[in-house]
Amino acid sequence: MTDDKADSCPETIAAAFGVASDPAFGAVAPPLYLSTTYEFAGFEQPRAYDYGRAGNPTRDLLAEAIAKLEGGAGAVITASGMAAVDLLVSRLPAGAQVVAPHDCYGGTIRLLKARAELGQIGLRLVDQADAGAFASALRERPRLVLVETPSNPLMRIVDIRSICTMAHEVQAEVAVDNTFLSPAIQQPLALGADYVIHSTTKYLNGHSDVIGGAVVAADAVQVEALRHWANVVGSTGAPFDAWLTLRGLRTLFPRMEWQQANAMAVAHYLESHAAVAKVHYPGLPSHAGHAVASRQQRGFGAMLSFELVGGIEAVKCFIAAVGCFTLAESLGGVESLVAHPATMTHADMGAEARALAGISDNLLRLSVGIEAEQDLIVGLGQGLAACGG
Numbered sequence: 425m426t427d428d429k430a431d432s433c434p435e436t437i438a439a440a441f442g443v444a445s446d447p448a449f450g451a452v453a454p455p456l457y458l459s460t461t462y463e464f465a466g467f468e469q470p471r472a473y474d475y476g477r478a479g480n481p482t483r484d485l486l487a488e489a490i491a492k493l494e495g496g497a498g499a500v501i502t503a504s505g506m507a508a509v510d511l512l513v514s515r516l517p518a519g520a521q522v523v524a525p526h527d528c529y530g531g532t533i534r535l536l537k538a539r540a541e542l543g544q545i546g547l548r549l550v551d552q553a554d555a556g557a558f559a560s561a562l563r564e565r566p567r568l569v570l571v572e573t574p575s576n577p578l579m580r581i582v583d584i585r586s587i588c589t590m591a592h593e594v595q596a597e598v599a600v601d602n603t604f605l606s607p608a609i610q611q612p613l614a615l616g617a618d619y620v621i622h623s624t625t626k627y628l629n630g631h632s633d634v635i636g637g638a639v640v641a642a643d644a645v646q647v648e649a650l651r652h653w654a655n656v657v658g659s660t661g662a663p664f665d666a667w668l669t670l671r672g673l674r675t676l677f678p679r680m681e682w683q684q685a686n687a688m689a690v691a692h693y694l695e696s697h698a699a700v701a702k703v704h705y706p707g708l709p710s711h712a713g714h715a716v717a718s719r720q721q722r723g724f725g726a727m728l729s730f731e732l733v734g735g736i737e738a739v740k741c742f743i744a745a746v747g748c749f750t751l752a753e754s755l756g757g758v759e760s761l762v763a764h765p766a767t768m769t770h771a772d773m774g775a776e777a778r779a780l781a782g783i784s785d786n787l788l789r790l791s792v793g794i795e796a797e798q799d800l801i802v803g804l805g806q807g808l809a810a811c812g813g
């Protein structure tokens with residue numbers, strides 16, 4: 425299904441791609457097709473769709489919208505962000521080398537390590553901001569380089585263009601997980617990446633009520649190969665999930681703009697507070713990745729983390745007293761969340777690996793939502809006051 429918004433500005437694609445394109449009844453909101461199977465027009469006359477695992481009109485509309493927003497040739501919608509990562513990894517030839525960031529999403533590390541332990545891939549985890557370490561990882565001739573920027577939970581920034589240039593010199597493909605920013609803020613394909621991965625669970629859906637993923641490819645041949653593979657392994661997403669995610673996508677741009685304005689205000693507030701030792705937000709000039717982020721992003725996103733002056737006791741007091749922020753994992757929804765990486769999102773890593781990655785016990789991560797800035801500041805202030813600030 426295509427429509428007249430196909431060549432519009434990104435904001436228009438998000439708001440209106442597929443709107444009023446229903447040939448049957450002129451429905452303004454795109455219809456939800458739940459049917460698993462499709463009638464043939466006649467003997468040996470299949471239509472555009474035959475079976476729901478292979479293709480679904482609702483899912484394809486979402487795929488096309490996300491592909492356009494990322495500037496790709498097409499996309500495959502998967503049942504989760506992890507299924508999106510695995511769509512790329514599981515079709516590598518046996519023993520292929522994969523390079524991933526040492527501080528990438530915990531679920532991604534778990535998946536890569538599991539596949540490496542089964543002998544299916546070789547794995548090198550490196551600090552991609554360290555050009556020397558990255559160059560040495562490339563000497564092992566990887567097939568695939570995974571990138572995450574900003575990283576979780578310290579918001580480290582990696583220069584996508586320079587990673588792609590170096591990787592392409594050794595014929596490695598580059599996939600950027602763009603979950604933390606969304607195409608409203610960062611478009612990795614324009615910076616040279618071959619693939620973009622999303623957990624659409626986060627900003628693209630934006631309402632914390634769907635688990636989903638997407639892989640966008642720059643090249644049409646790769647889109648076809650990925651679509652084929654998603655059908656082979658059966659990892660395509662459900663139509664209702666696609667429909668909800670498309671509805672969430674409608675407001676992506678205003679949500680991101682509002683959320684990152686709130687995040688900037690929160691970052692400034694935290695930076696000036698006596699109970700806070702350090703704020704990790706790429707929008708602050710004090711952040712090591714500020715210059716690169718300013719160059720490759722159209723804003724600084726709505727994820728940040730900060731360290732309390734006190735230790736784990738201060739963390740407990742903060743969490744008990746904080747207002748407006750709900751203690752929960754995940755991110756990217758309209759509601760503000762606070763997480764304690766050491767005991768929640770990054771608990772599996774173990775204390776030693778956390779220390780190496782710079783994830784201290786007094787670190788808290790915020791996903792800043794669309795509430796009123798004033799309420800967010802008041803809520804944080806309550807938490808900080810309780811931990812002796």
Ligand SMILES: *Cc1c(COP(=O)(O)O)cnc(C)c1O
Pocket residue numbers: 504505506507529531532572576601603604622623624625626635636637
């Ligand atoms: C959440 C997340 C994933 C995994 O996505 P799911 O939808 O939870 O499977 C992958 N990468 C990043 C950066 C994430 O935040």
